Amino acid sequence: MEEREISQAVIRRLPRYYRYLGELLENGVERISSNDLSKRMKVTASQIRQDLNNFGGFGQQGYGYNVKYLYTEIGKILGLEQHHNIIIIGAGNLGQALANYADFEKRGFILKGIFDVNPTLADVSIRGVPVRMMDELEQFVRENDIEIGVLTIPKTKAVEVANNLVNNGVRAIWNFAHIDLNLPENVIVENVHLSESLMRLSYNISRYHEEHKESK
Amino acid sequence: MEEREISQAVIRRLPRYYRYLGELLENGVERISSNDLSKRMKVTASQIRQDLNNFGGFGQQGYGYNVKYLYTEIGKILGLEQHHNIIIIGAGNLGQALANYADFEKRGFILKGIFDVNPTLADVSIRGVPVRMMDELEQFVRENDIEIGVLTIPKTKAVEVANNLVNNGVRAIWNFAHIDLNLPENVIVENVHLSESLMRLSYNISRYHEEHKESK
DNA sequence: TAGATTGTTAATCGATTAACAATC
DNA sequence: TAGATTGTTAATCGATTAACAATC
Structure with a gap:
């Protein structure tokens, strides 16, 4: 047991x-x-x-x-047979890239909504899912049983939005913002810190140059 | 020493x-x-x-x-003081998201080109960098001293393009395709496998449910 | 000087690899 | 049956943590 x-x-x-x-x-x-x-x-x-x-x-x-x-x-x-309702917050290029991401459905994640602050996106739909304005967020999360939030917003807003999501019932965050969220430990966070990935690449290039400079 | x-x-x-x-x-x-x-x-x-x-x-x-x-x-x-010429292959949402990514410059990566197969993108520029067609790729890499290639293309094309880049002088790959590239070991590869990140999230949600189901 | 905090060695912990008996 | 390959225990390796002398 x-x-x-x-x-x-x-x-x-x-x-x-x-x-x-x-x-x-x-x-x-x-x-x-x-x-x-x-x-x-x-x-x-x-x-x-x-x-x-x-x-x-x-x-x-x-x-x-x-x-x-x-x-x-x-x-x-991996839990790929279960279904989870998911929303994306931040409909910039990265948010749109993820919204168009076919793997979502394949992995059991059902895209229910996309949110942004930018009113010029208000009429846009991505794969049939309309972009909504941020003032609808809280109600939408509660009423649609949203389990997962994807954060593709600047780090300055990420902490606040994450707390908001969690307070309205979200259980897990896929975090693309360059910041640590420090949420309650029962909330699941999967970070994708692209800037850190880029720095590791940078480090490895430098180290390679370093190692080979004497053989020049 | x-x-x-x-x-x-x-x-x-x-x-x-x-x-x-x-x-x-x-x-x-x-x-x-x-x-x-x-x-x-x-x-x-x-x-x-x-x-x-x-x-x-x-x-x-x-x-x-x-x-x-x-x-x-x-x-x-981390080598952030050095400068590296970089190109993006794949001008879809993800490629465009990265092209718009301000951290590139801050980390010493200079975006020299963006490539795609889609001719409707041929007139598009992102932050002043025009999208070029794939048939220009090899010559461009050689003539512009490109050190790093970012792969935001489907996995079916990624291996071939990666080999191509390496054969024309590219030393490092930032790989967003869902496949392992198996390049010569002197080539630096930094993988960002978003689908694997998503599956880890899925696993952790499932495990959480598992752990708490008896307390229901 | 006394207090604080590093740099570093030693101890512990955990993850990987090797080996092989079990068994298909 | 003989050969192959797992599941699993034991050995090794490496990474993390604890401890403390050095020193600012």
Whole structure:
């Protein structure tokens, strides 16, 4: 009955397994061993087996893993079979990019609304979902059972809006604003800090130059 | 002379330190101890000191760290003072969002070109940078000393385009396509897999529901 | 000087890898 | 059955935290 906590390191790898299994499935591959998969994914076979065994024994000795079965099971673990109502706050390029993002539906996220402060967007619809003005936000969240908010707004507004969403029932935030939200710990936050990703890229380029300058 | 390798865990945290120090700087804070910073960032003071000491002793006993100095030094470590020519391939919403991204310039990345297959975009300019057609790509990369390519194109095209870029001199890829590129190991790749981020969010929501269903 | 806080070593913790018995 | 490959335990490796002497 006592569930042991799955480490974040494992969870971070899970979607990648799912992606590879999806590709194998598309290519008509029926079964795969941890060893084969390890070569494709460039991780150790040991890690694959350890990771999967956190959730159950999905394989069979002497055979390996059935691709379709494992794909489905990981999908369940990731919760992709459940449906969640989602809204996007911030209808700029990034917000629109996400609104047009086909994966939303595939992953069980149902886009219910898009919000912005800019009145010139008031007549715009994206994939049939109209852009609404921010003053409708709170009521909309309450009345439409919104579980997830996507923040594609400047960091100066993000904290306030996030608190607002949570106060009206939102349980999870996909945060693209360059700031930490510091929400109550029962609220789930997944950060996408693009500026930090860019800086890691920058660091790695610099380090590469550094390492190779003596050989010049 | 022998540089010990800095762990990826440290590098992943570095931009976040930089962000917090930037905020402190904006707020006119002159100095900060690892202990104060640890409370704000919700990491241990020990970790902050360990991380920073990978790169040098930036603090002073009994005083702490000078915010401005530390900010500048981390900026140097991250390579933000260097300039790199960058192009975006894929002028959809996401590509346009990134092209409009003010941080590029601030981080030393100079947007030189945007490319797309869609001829209706041929007359469009974003922040003064015109969208070019893909058949100009190779020549453009060679002639304009392009160091970094941003891939905001579908995964079906990403591998081919990435190889193309690398063959024409590009040294680093910021990859938003949902696929692993498998480039030569001297090419730096920073992946932003939004679908994986979304699945982690989905997982955490499911797990939360799981944990709380008995208390219903 | 006394107090504060770093830089750094040592201890602990957790994650990864290796190994192999179980078993299909 | 023999060969293959898992599930899982044990060994190793690396990262985090604790502790404290050095020193501003």
